Amino acid sequence: MSGVQLIGFADDLAVVEMAVTEQQLEDAINPTLTVIDNWMRSRGLELSHQKTETVILSRRRAFVPPRLTIGGHLIPLQNEIKYFVVILDKRLTFTAHAVNVATKAARSAAALSRLMPNISGPAQWKRRLLTSVVESQLLYAAPVWIPAIVEMAKLIEMVRGFPVLYDTSYEDYMRSKLKDDLWDKIAKEINTSEIPSGE
Numbered sequence: 001m002s003g004v005q006l007i008g009f010a011d012d013l014a015v016v017e018m019a020v021t022e023q024q025l026e027d028a029i030n031p032t033l034t035v036i037d038n039w040m041r042s043r044g045l046e047l048s049h050q051k052t053e054t055v056i057l058s059r060r061r062a063f064v065p066p067r068l069t070i071g072g073h074l075i076p077l078q079n080e081i082k083y084f085v086v087i088l089d090k091r092l093t094f095t096a097h098a099v100n101v102a103t104k105a106a107r108s109a110a111a112l113s114r115l116m117p118n119i120s121g122p123a124q125w126k127r128r129l130l131t132s133v134v135e136s137q138l139l140y141a142a143p144v145w146i147p148a149i150v151e152m153a154k155l156i157e158m159v160r161g162f163p164v165l166y167d168t169s170y171e172d173y174m175r176s177k178l179k180d181d182l183w184d185k186i187a188k189e190i191n192t193s194e195i196p197s198g199e
Contacts (some may be wrong), residue, residue, distance in 0.1 A: 004032045014083060022066035025056075033070040049073040055081045055090055086141050094145035105137040158186050 007014040015032055019025040040047055049071040055078045056065065068075040080089040080096050087097035112130045159165055162182050164172045172178055 004028050006032075006036075009084070012084070022064045025066040026068065029066070029068055033068070037071050047071065053078050053081055055079070055088060057088065057090060057092055059091055084141075086144055092148055094148045097145050098149055101138055101140070105134045108137060109134050155186065158189065162186075 003017060005016040007016060013036070015029060015036070017025060017028045017032075019028060037047055037049075047070065050073060052070055052073070052075050054068055054075050056063070065077050068077075078090075080087050082088075087094070087100055089096050109130060112133060164170045164175070165179055165182060167173065
């Protein structure tokens with residue numbers, strides 16, 4: 001299990017490994033999963049193999065998906081998974097997480113706002129309560145996901161400056177070399193070797 005990290009909390013266990021190829025992942029993860037499964041069985045415990053899922057966190061545009069198994073079951077590869085309350089998507093854009101928390105916060109704000117008229121209107125302390133509830137939902141685990149959102153916002157703003165990258169009616173839209181050069185320029189300016197994909 002060299003290099004593999006196990007992160008457990010309550011009845012959740014995350015198996016984490018960094019690798020360059022799918023074969024390296026298989027060689028590291030599959031034996032680890034077997035050891036975990038056997039250890040559980042030896043203590044009268046049982047894993048729910050069908051509920052086990054995996055996500056590959058990578059900004060590569062293409063890769064061969066690894067074949068990961070546990071207890072004879074093939075583990076499905078997901079585009080995103082929820083770990084505790086944070087949604088991890090395969091590109092680490094955290095877009096799905098941001099949408100999810102924003103939706104929940106909006107619902108909470110709406111529900112609390114409807115209560116206000118029934119308790120003598122929105123006094124200052126009630127507004128503070130509403131704000132604190134919404135902020136806590138929006139910013140939970142923020143240090144993990146906000147940097148990615150900021151990077152994505154910066155990328156979007158930069159792309160807007162080059163209509164040739166997205167406007168099909170633009171006269172140079174079919175010039176692939178020009179567009180590749182522009183993507184390279186943007187990548188250098190945001191200090192990354194790869195452009196986040198919206199896939």
